[in-house]
Amino acid sequence: MASSSSGIVAGLTAGALAVVGFLAYQASASAPSSAVAASSSASPSATGPTEKARKPSPLALPANSGSGTxxxxxxxxxxxxxxxxxxxxxxxxxxxxxxxxxxxxxxxxxxxxxxxxxxxxxxxxxxxxxxxxxxxxxxxxxxxxxxxxxxxxxxxxxxxxxxxxxxxxxxxxxxxxxxxxxxxxxxxx
CATH class of the missing domain: 2.40.440.10 (L,D-transpeptidase catalytic domain-like)
Known part of the structure; x- marks a missing residue:
């Protein structure tokens, strides 16, 4: 009986780890890319296209539009x-x-x-x-x-x-x- 109960425990542990891993994946997939990039050890090029795809608001003052009044x-x-x-x-x-x-x-x-x-x-x-x-x-x-x-x-x-x-x-x-x-x-x- 001891070997079957240790098999059940091992199976439950593996299942729990799989669920935790899946939930961690879901959380990282829905997190802002800046938070993922800050905590990730991946290369800088792995941050994805969303960083480059952001466009400034049409209401934002244009860059290089001078200074002063x-x-x-x-x-x-x-x-x-x-x-x-x-x-x-x-x-x-x-x-x-x-x-x-x-x-x-x-x-x-x-x-x-x-x-x-x-x-x-x-x-x-x-x-x-x-x-x-x-x-x-x-x-x-x-x-x-x-x-x-x-x-x-x-x-x-x-x-x-x-x-x-x-x-x-x-x-x-x-x-x-x-x-x-x-x-x-x-x-x-």
């Missing part, structure tokens, strides 16, 4: 950020979407050249809070808001030959208050 305009992101170098540490810059113009400036650092409270835009619409910062082949590029509050439909083709980067009225007011003459405007791809 500035407006950052992402052409591909169709978004601007108001970066205040005097803001308290940890404060995120205000950001909002824009409707791009038909004529785009090249990625570079510009300065606010002129401003107009209310004018008729190059597309014939009454606009307000116009902040101009670049000139491309005779077309003035600037941020503005339509007085009637309308925005181009997402994906709409901007009117040819215009340099109006359109914002909502509230966002246009924020840019107007922030981007005074000589403030930097950093355009990124």
């Amino acid at each position: 500035r407006v950052v305009y992402s052409l591909a992101g169709k978004r601007i950020w108001l970066v205040d170098s005097e803001a308290k540490a940890g404060t995120k810059p205000r950001t909002f979407p824009v409707a791009p113009s038909a004529v785009n400036p090249t990625p570079d650092t510009y300065r606010v050249l002129t401003r107009s409270l209310k004018i008729t835009g190059s597309d014939g619409k009454p606009v307000e809070h116009v902040v101009r910062f670049a000139n491309v082949d005779g077309t003035t590029i600037g941020f503005s808001a339509a007085v009637d509050g309308t925005m181009p439909k997402p994906g709409a083709t901007p009117q040819e030959g215009t340099g109006a980067v359109r914002l909502s009225r509230a966002d246009g007011t924020a840019v107007w208050e922030f981007a005074t003459v000589a403030v930097k405007v950093v355009v990124v791809p």
